[in-house]
Amino acid sequence: MNIVKSFMKAPLHTKIFVGLILGIPAGLILGPRAETIKPVGDIFIRLIWMIVVPLVFSSIFVGTASLGDLRKLGRIGAKTIVYYLVTTAVAITIGLAIANVAKPGAGLNPEVKAQLLQSYQGEAMKDLSLAKQAPRVIDVLTGIVPKNPIGSLAAGDMLQIIFFAIMLGVAVTMVPGGKGKILIDFFEALSDAMTLMVHIVMKIAPIGVFVLIAAVVGQFGAKILLNLLKYALVVLAGLAIHMGAIYSLAVWAFARMSPLFFFKGMRPAQLIAFSTSSSNATLPVNIQCAEENLGVPKDIASFVLPLGATINMDGTALYQGVAAVFIAQVYGIALTIPDQLTIVLMATLSSIATAGVPSVGIITLTMVLTSVGIPLEGIALILGVDRILDMCRTIVNVTGDASAAVIVAATEGTLRRPEKSA
Ligand code: ASP
Numbered sequence: 533m534n535i536v537k538s539f540m541k542a543p544l545h546t547k548i549f550v551g552l553i554l555g556i557p558a559g560l561i562l563g564p565r566a567e568t569i570k571p572v573g574d575i576f577i578r579l580i581w582m583i584v585v586p587l588v589f590s591s592i593f594v595g596t597a598s599l600g601d602l603r604k605l606g607r608i609g610a611k612t613i614v615y616y617l618v619t620t621a622v623a624i625t626i627g628l629a630i631a632n633v634a635k636p637g638a639g640l641n642p643e644v645k646a647q648l649l650q651s652y653q654g655e656a657m658k659d660l661s662l663a664k665q666a667p668r669v670i671d672v673l674t675g676i677v678p679k680n681p682i683g684s685l686a687a688g689d690m691l692q693i694i695f696f697a698i699m700l701g702v703a704v705t706m707v708p709g710g711k712g713k714i715l716i717d718f719f720e721a722l723s724d725a726m727t728l729m730v731h732i733v734m735k736i737a738p739i740g741v742f743v744l745i746a747a748v749v750g751q752f753g754a755k756i757l758l759n760l761l762k763y764a765l766v767v768l769a770g771l772a773i774h775m776g777a778i779y780s781l782a783v784w785a786f787a788r789m790s791p792l793f794f795f796k797g798m799r800p801a802q803l804i805a806f807s808t809s810s811s812n813a814t815l816p817v818n819i820q821c822a823e824e825n826l827g828v829p830k831d832i833a834s835f836v837l838p839l840g841a842t843i844n845m846d847g848t849a850l851y852q853g854v855a856a857v858f859i860a861q862v863y864g865i866a867l868t869i870p871d872q873l874t875i876v877l878m879a880t881l882s883s884i885a886t887a888g889v890p891s892v893g894i895i896t897l898t899m900v901l902t903s904v905g906i907p908l909e910g911i912a913l914i915l916g917v918d919r920i921l922d923m924c925r926t927i928v929n930v931t932g933d934a935s936a937a938v939i940v941a942a943t944e945g946t947l948r949r950p951e952k953s954a
Contacts, residue, residue: 544734545799551738552745552807559749566750569743576740579733580804580813583726585688587816589697590723591834596701597716598831605702608940612836615782615936616844617880622778623846623928624879627770627853628872636763636854637861645862645913648760652912672884690812690842690887723834730816734800741807748919760917767854767921771847771928779935787942789826797825798934805926809919811841811888814930821934827948828937836940840933845883847928848893851921852879852900859901859910871904878903893925894918 539547559566599605676691678684684692704712780791795802801818808814819837822828828836856875860867867875882896894915898908941947 544737545803547738548741548800548803548807551740551742552803555742555745556749558742559746559751562746562750564750566746570747573740573743573747576733576736576744577808577810577813579736580730580808580816583729583733583816584812585685585693586722587726587730587819588690588838589685589693590719590726591819591830592694592697592838593701593704594716594720594723595831595834596698597704597712599701599835602702605698608832608835608944611940611943612839612936615939616840616932619778619782619932619936620844620846620849620880620883621876623770623774623850623932624853624876626774626778627767627850628857628875630770630773631766631854631857632872634762634766634769635861636766637858639762640862640913648913648916649909652915653909690838694838694842726816727820730820734817737800737804741803744807748923751919760914763854763858763914764917764921766858767851768924770850770854771924774846774850775928775931779931782935783938786939787947789938789942789947794826794935794938795931797821798931801930801934802927805930806923809890809922809926811845811926811929811933813889814926815841815888818930818934822937826934826938828934828941829946829948832941832944832946833937836937837933840936841888841930843884844933844936845886845888845893845925845929846932847925848886848896849879849883850928851893851925852882852897855897855911855914856900856904856906859913860904860906862913863907863910865906867904874903875900888926888929890926891918891922893922 539550542550562569596605599608672691676695678689678692678696681692681696684696704715706712779794783789783794784791798821801814801821804817805811805814815838818841819833822833822837823830853875856879857867878900882899886892886896894911897911901908901910938947
């Protein structure tokens with residue numbers, strides 16, 4: 533009874549963590565039968581998804597309108613995009629460096645290779661046909677401008693929604709006679725209501741997370757992990773280095789924020805990222821963490837974070853670097869320095885084209901592999917462990933977004949210094 537009572541009183545991130553830990557044995561016990569409880573997890577994810585489009589639109593619109601002048605908007609936009617591009621390039625470089633040193637693909641048993649290729653060929657083919665439909669970089673760029681913004685909202689096309697919200701936010705401040713205020717007030721109320729809805733939905737997060745983890749563990753088991761252990765460990769080490777070193781250094785150097793304080797404030801968002809494998813689904817919680825725990829003002833959080841959830845994927849880019857080297861090593865292809873530079877460039881671009889939803893990283897990986905002539909069937913080798921790595925790289929993706937929000941706010945002189953720790 534006491535355990536239940538203290539659980540109910542525990543902070544949210546502790547409850548989510550307990551849900552996550554209990555999900556592992558539950559998945560092992562239930563095995564494939566864990567599928568039957570998965571709808572509960574699906575409801576949880578859908579509840580968050582339900583909030584994403586109205587929240588992104590209203591908060592970016594209000595954020596842009598309240599930034600006031602175009603110069604400020606340009607400055608914040610430029611800082612954000614430069615930070616996103618630089619950290620993504622650093623992430624891939626870390627991935628490439630440790631994959632070159634640790635050589636995870638060099639010792640893969642040929643029997644295991646044949647087995648993996650055979651068992652995952654079907655799924656790989658599915659991904660490849662999806663990849664064929666994946667847009668080219670230039671199409672992604674032109675596609676940012678919506679033809680019909682209502683259509684973009686209905687389809688949940690994030691880049692188009694962001695573009696239209698920014699344009700409308702700029703235009704509304706120029707409407708003469710202060711007539712734009714009514715629109716700003718309206719969307720401000722919507723954005724506040726959406727934020728409240730996040731608080732309500734998060735109440736069932738521990739159950740949602742428990743079920744999602746049980747379903748993943750039940751589906752994949754532990755065996756596949758053993759065969760690809762070295763590859764998975766190299767990806768995880770790269771992610772840990774990028775998060776532990778680069779973000780710590782960045783928040784400390786640019787915002788004088790203690791890395792411990794930063795990571796503590798980010799815990800709820802990281803747990804949700806891990807269990808949903810989706811930056812977009814984590815966005816509402818990430819905005820909440822940035823504002824309430826890290827002291828980022830609303831106008832900056834609502835501009836920097838939705839943009840990051842859509843275009844900034846450091847974890848995904850790092851994983852693509854390791855995956856490319858791994859597959860090349862298994863096939864005995866030597867990657868030259870220019871090849872590796874091409875990978876840095878392509879993985880940076882492809883992370884912009886990667887939507888913040890589960891498993892998209894493996895589809896855009898095909899852009900990276902094609903650019904240096906690595907056989908695309910190679911993705912069959914890594915599919916078995918992709919879900920678990922997706923969960924981990926999504927943590928890095930959302931943490932990178934929040935570090936940008938902290939740094940942009942600090943350099944604008946608007947980061948609130950909370951009195952008590954998060
Ligand atoms: N699941 C990742 C995200 O939403 C994207 C990916 O790497 O597949 O951030």
